[in-house]
Amino acid sequence: MTTAPILLAYDGSADADRALEWAAEESRGTGLPVRVMTVEDVQETPMVVSMRHGVPVAVASTVPEVLDRARTALTGAGVGVATFDHAVGSVVGELLEAAASASLVVLGSRGHAPASEMILGSVSQHVARHATSPVVVVREPRDPGARRIVVGVDGSPGSRAALELACRRAERTGGTVVALHGWYVHVPSTDVWSAVPRSLADEDERRRLLSESVAGVREDHPDVELELEAIGTSPATALVDASASASLVVVGARGRSFVGGLLLGSVSQSVLRHAQCPVAVAR
Structure with missing residues (x-):
């Protein structure tokens, strides 16, 4: 039986929280560990440059807070083993590379574009198309009680x-x-x-x-x-x-x-x- 982790793409958005709940349930049912990954779509540094009055301003990355939130949620959901990774680069590229060693990829259908620039609306489509492992794209069900x-x-x-x-x-x-x-x-x-x-x-x-x-x-x-x-x-x-x-x-x-x-x-x-x-x- 595989012990490859469940890869959870997480950016702190509402859909990412739903994906976290889905991954936690899968982890409890299968005994597989969860690997949480947050990706900043910047090339050189985890600091994000924004503009204020036309002048570049360095804004501290929000990734530590996002990962802490995921850690707290997974612990509360009863997940026994979880690891947390912060990657910098192409969101799709980093997730596809990590997916190669995962048993399953779980991500939200849409995210938001905070400092991390992790826009899961397009990311989920690309990962689902090209990942070598199964992919679950999580969104709120129309019928929450459906079985x-x-x-x-x-x-x-x-x-x-x-x-x-x-x-x-x-x-x-x-x-x-x-x-x-x-x-x-x-x-x-x-x-x-x-x-x-x-x-x-x-x-x-x-x-x-x-x-x-x-x-x-x-x-x-x-x-x-x-x-x-x-x-x-x-x-x-x-x-x-x-x-x-x-x-x-x-x-x-x-x-x-x-x-x-x-x-x-x-x-x-x-x-x-x-x-x-x-x-x-x-x-």
Whole structure:
């Protein structure tokens, strides 16, 4: 079993606090340590230069206070082992480098731009796309009491990794896993000689794909309550709609090609932008 830490990107914003709570819960459930990282996007010094009446003024870094706040919060949340790092440089670059030795990266969907210049709105998108480890982007859920973990499934290796991540979390939290397969519905032909709704012709095939995709998971995680949903709408729309009543949406970093019906490279990005709950990108 891995002992690689959970990497928490933290800047003291409201979304970063939510990410801290998520990481703390994951740490308690898995026993993994937490590595907190705050990054100042400056090249030479942890002092930030601002302008006052047109004159450069050195402003002391707020990083020590931010890390102290994270330390206090994690201790109060019952996290046994945590380390705290302050990096100076490219926010995305520093986080991606640290992610290479992490079991999971957790960060808020948006941050703020204090002295640290850590703007997580763009950072979260870049890290989720390029990290080599799974990434969880935390935002306030629309339904705080939701216990459904929704997973985008298309039969690809990426979706299998997503389903495995969801089931492991459900085992710890007691939530229900919803395996959701959406597909692009072709518009029926307007030719009166062949006006057959092609979307109906492959519905059975789609449901069969979904059942086959979860067969092994049922065996590996017999105690997890698993529901199957096949919806004839675009995958991104199906997942975003389902996120309104979910505690977490899980997608693979990449799925099948467009010809296969589900392009998770773009779907995952759309879900990251529009989901109404935290999103995990599995690898």
